[in-house]
Amino acid sequence: MPVTVSRLRIPPEQAVGPIDLLPTETLKGVYRMMFLIREFETVVNHLFLRGRVPGTIHLCRGQEATLVGTMVALDKEDRITLTHRGHGQALAKGVDPAGLLAELMGRAGGVCRGMGGSLHVGDWSVGALPAIAIVGASSPIATGLALAAKRQGTGRVTCNFFGDGTASKGELHEAMNLAAVWELPVVFLCENNVYAATTHISEYMKNEYVSERAAAYRMPGVSVYGNDPLAVYEAVKVAVDQARAGGGPSLVECLTYRRDGHKRDDPAAYRDDREVEAWLKTDPIPAFRNRLREESGVLQEELAAIEASVEDELIAAQGFAHQSPYPDVQQRLSYVYA
Amino acid sequence: MSMPDLTTAPPAVRVGGNRTLTIVEAMREALREEMAAEDRVFVMGEDIVVGGAFLVTLGLAEDMGVDRVLNTPISENGFLGLAIGAAIEGLRPVVDMQYGDFLFTAADQLIQQASKLRYMSGGQVKIPLVLQLPTGASGRGAQHANSMESYFFGLPGIKIVTPSNPYDAKGLLKSSIRDDNVVLFIVHKHLYGSRGRALQHEQTSVGEVPGEEYLVPIGVGKVIEEGQDITVVANNVVLHHALNAASRLEGEGISVEVIDPRTLVPFDIDLVIESVEKTNRLLIVEENPARGGWGPWVISEVIRRAFYSIDAPIARLAANDTPIPFSPPLERASVPTEERIVEAIRQVIHG
Ligand SMILES: Cc1ncc(C[n+]2csc(CCOP(=O)(O)OP(=O)(O)O)c2C)c(N)n1
Ligand SMILES: [Mg+2]
Numbered sequence: 001m002p003v004t005v006s007r008l009r010i011p012p013e014q015a016v017g018p019i020d021l022l023p024t025e026t027l028k029g030v031y032r033m034m035f036l037i038r039e040f041e042t043v044v045n046h047l048f049l050r051g052r053v054p055g056t057i058h059l060c061r062g063q064e065a066t067l068v069g070t071m072v073a074l075d076k077e078d079r080i081t082l083t084h085r086g087h088g089q090a091l092a093k094g095v096d097p098a099g100l101l102a103e104l105m106g107r108a109g110g111v112c113r114g115m116g117g118s119l120h121v122g123d124w125s126v127g128a129l130p131a132i133a134i135v136g137a138s139s140p141i142a143t144g145l146a147l148a149a150k151r152q153g154t155g156r157v158t159c160n161f162f163g164d165g166t167a168s169k170g171e172l173h174e175a176m177n178l179a180a181v182w183e184l185p186v187v188f189l190c191e192n193n194v195y196a197a198t199t200h201i202s203e204y205m206k207n208e209y210v211s212e213r214a215a216a217y218r219m220p221g222v223s224v225y226g227n228d229p230l231a232v233y234e235a236v237k238v239a240v241d242q243a244r245a246g247g248g249p250s251l252v253e254c255l256t257y258r259r260d261g262h263k264r265d266d267p268a269a270y271r272d273d274r275e276v277e278a279w280l281k282t283d284p285i286p287a288f289r290n291r292l293r294e295e296s297g298v299l300q301e302e303l304a305a306i307e308a309s310v311e312d313e314l315i316a317a318q319g320f321a322h323q324s325p326y327p328d329v330q331q332r333l334s335y336v337y338a
Numbered sequence: 339m340s341m342p343d344l345t346t347a348p349p350a351v352r353v354g355g356n357r358t359l360t361i362v363e364a365m366r367e368a369l370r371e372e373m374a375a376e377d378r379v380f381v382m383g384e385d386i387v388v389g390g391a392f393l394v395t396l397g398l399a400e401d402m403g404v405d406r407v408l409n410t411p412i413s414e415n416g417f418l419g420l421a422i423g424a425a426i427e428g429l430r431p432v433v434d435m436q437y438g439d440f441l442f443t444a445a446d447q448l449i450q451q452a453s454k455l456r457y458m459s460g461g462q463v464k465i466p467l468v469l470q471l472p473t474g475a476s477g478r479g480a481q482h483a484n485s486m487e488s489y490f491f492g493l494p495g496i497k498i499v500t501p502s503n504p505y506d507a508k509g510l511l512k513s514s515i516r517d518d519n520v521v522l523f524i525v526h527k528h529l530y531g532s533r534g535r536a537l538q539h540e541q542t543s544v545g546e547v548p549g550e551e552y553l554v555p556i557g558v559g560k561v562i563e564e565g566q567d568i569t570v571v572a573n574n575v576v577l578h579h580a581l582n583a584a585s586r587l588e589g590e591g592i593s594v595e596v597i598d599p600r601t602l603v604p605f606d607i608d609l610v611i612e613s614v615e616k617t618n619r620l621l622i623v624e625e626n627p628a629r630g631g632w633g634p635w636v637i638s639e640v641i642r643r644a645f646y647s648i649d650a651p652i653a654r655l656a657a658n659d660t661p662i663p664f665s666p667p668l669e670r671a672s673v674p675t676e677e678r679i680v681e682a683i684r685q686v687i688h689g
Contacts, residue, residue, distance in 0.1 A: 332658060
């Protein structure tokens with residue numbers, strides 16, 4: 001009998017992490033970053049529709065809790081590799097929003113000097129390797145960063161972001177096996193948003209969860225609710241601690257959802273209404289905001305002040321990006337060789 | 339900063355009885371006709387049930403069934419190998435690679451397996467397989483901008499087709515599906531013009547397609563514009579820039595003959611030689627990095643076979659020997675444009 005997998009993937013219930021995992025000040029920082037990512041993406045979408053962001057964009061609205069929860073579990077010196085849906089990964093790791101926006105607009109002030117664009121954002125000085133847009137290709141590279149950490153004794157952990165769709169790429173599996181066999185300090189972090197572009201997860205995978213595959217490499221594999229930053233933090237922290245202590249890799253799968261289409265002009269009409277409705281109700285930003293008010297006693301005014309400071313930061317970022325010139329065309333001949 | 343050159347293409351002419359289609363619609367018709375005529379033909383690739391990245395397969399799954407329009411996991415190496423196996427057993431797969439750039443993750447299956455299995459087996463097996471590869475610089479950064487031709491022009495054992503308009507795209511895709519070999523079907527992304535911002539390029543991708551069935555044979559080039567003073571050989575999207583350049587230069591009294599090779603392997607070199615023997619001058623335009631591509635091979639053939647017909651140094655325009663940069667002004671500076679073609683032609687003519 002062939003195995004059947006569920007077609008309806010609705011959010012797991014009551015799966016939030018305990019609020020006292022982190023001090024209140026840190027929680028406020030988590031909220032600020034989640035809100036910053038959301039608003040940044042909204043600005044990007046706005047500028048894209050006005051023709052100011054060329055090319056293509058993949059927005060991460062809806063996945064903020066996964067990104068920020070993961071990043072809180074990492075140290076500043078740790079490394080991440082980014083995906084094609086990388087704006088939020090970059091921001092959460094500490095990439096400057098102004099330089100990021102300028103990059104998306106192809107300007108000289110961009111974090112990659114305008115050479116990369118939306119698909120290749122990153123800032124190595126904060127440990128965010130400029131994004132790799134060929135899915136699966138980052139996993140072996142992340143494993144190499146981890147090998148270097150082990151050899152050089154830096155104590156760094158590498159977090160390899162990838163999507164549920166990317167779980168079908170052989171490169172990821174080769175990397176997981178290598179990391180397991182050599183006990184490398186890497187966390188394979190799956191942002192499971194139910195779709196590989198337009199294709200539903202049940203169409204390309206017989207597993208209910210991507211994390212089931214960790215067992216094949218004898219590494220820990222867990223699936224957590226990805227729309228609560230504390231649930232994510234709790235799971236990723238275990239994986240990071242294990243990696244840093246020399247215990248080797250883990251796979252953490254965060255169950256989340258895209259609030260937008262796959263890219264720029266995708267209305268995502270291929271999605272099941274019940275699924276969309278169930279997930280849209282679990283917007284991580286208002287949900288975490290409520291938790292902060294109700295469970296941590298953070299005041300409405302404090303949250304409003306955080307939100308206002310994010311808006312100010314983004315106004316400044318837009319000013320910077322728009323004033324930044326296009327690079328000199330001669331720059332196209334640079335950076336080919338070291 | 340000037341506007342992208344692509345918007346300056348002249349509007350298509352309407353010819354009675356024919357239909358005006360986009361390249362995408364023409365390719366979709368070819369798939370539909372070949373699938374209807376031959377049950378062994380099937381299509382597979384990522385997201386193709388809803389039409390694929392450029393909507394080439396839109397509606398095909400509904401009409402032909404999801405067992406003949408297969409949505410694959412993101413496993414290019416896996417499904418290309420699978421297609422080779424299916425082809426050996428007599429099926430006729432058309433693999434939609436979404437973007438040609440992703441073919442590199444399946445490089446072994448193409449370079450070591452598909453192109454060599456027939457040869458190594460002393461002709462025991464054949465592999466009728468078509469790979470659809472959207473290609474070229476289109477504002478998406480270095481990893482979605484590769485010009486596939488330069489990587490595979492030198493690979494023995496495969497054919498390479500690069501149509502530049504809907505008529506050729508339909509006729510050549512039908513011929514490719516009927517061919518018993520591995521065919522790379524390469525179309526520049528700017529020619530798809532089917533979606534969102536790509537609409538600004540629609541003028542270059544629209545053209546006349548007859549209602550009745552026809553084929554365009556693989557390996558036959560075409561003189562698109564007749565001229566006396568110089569031969570320009572260009573394919574894919576840069577052909578359109580060359581045609582625009584030719585009409586601009588008419589006013590200066592320069593008569594340009596424009597040739598679209600349409601197929602790179604096999605290449606209709608006789609057509610180019612004949613033309614050069616008439617015009618005595620040659621410019622080649624391609625989007626491949628200057629160190630790669632098909633132009634150098636064409637030039638070596640022209641020198642070998644028509645050396646004494648050549649009156650001026652042979653010229654070639656290609657992309658920079660760099661990855662394609664993201665920033666739009668830098669990208670435009672990296673690839674051949676109408677403006678650069680005009681200058682290059684003047685240079686060859688006036689020295
Ligand atoms: C090797 C490769 N194949 C195909 C693509 C085209 N592509 C870009 S994103 C994507 C879907 C990826 O799905 P997933 O891994 O779930 O990430 P998500 O987009 O959901 O964040 C595809 C097919 C690619 N970039 N690289
Ligand atoms: Mg996904």
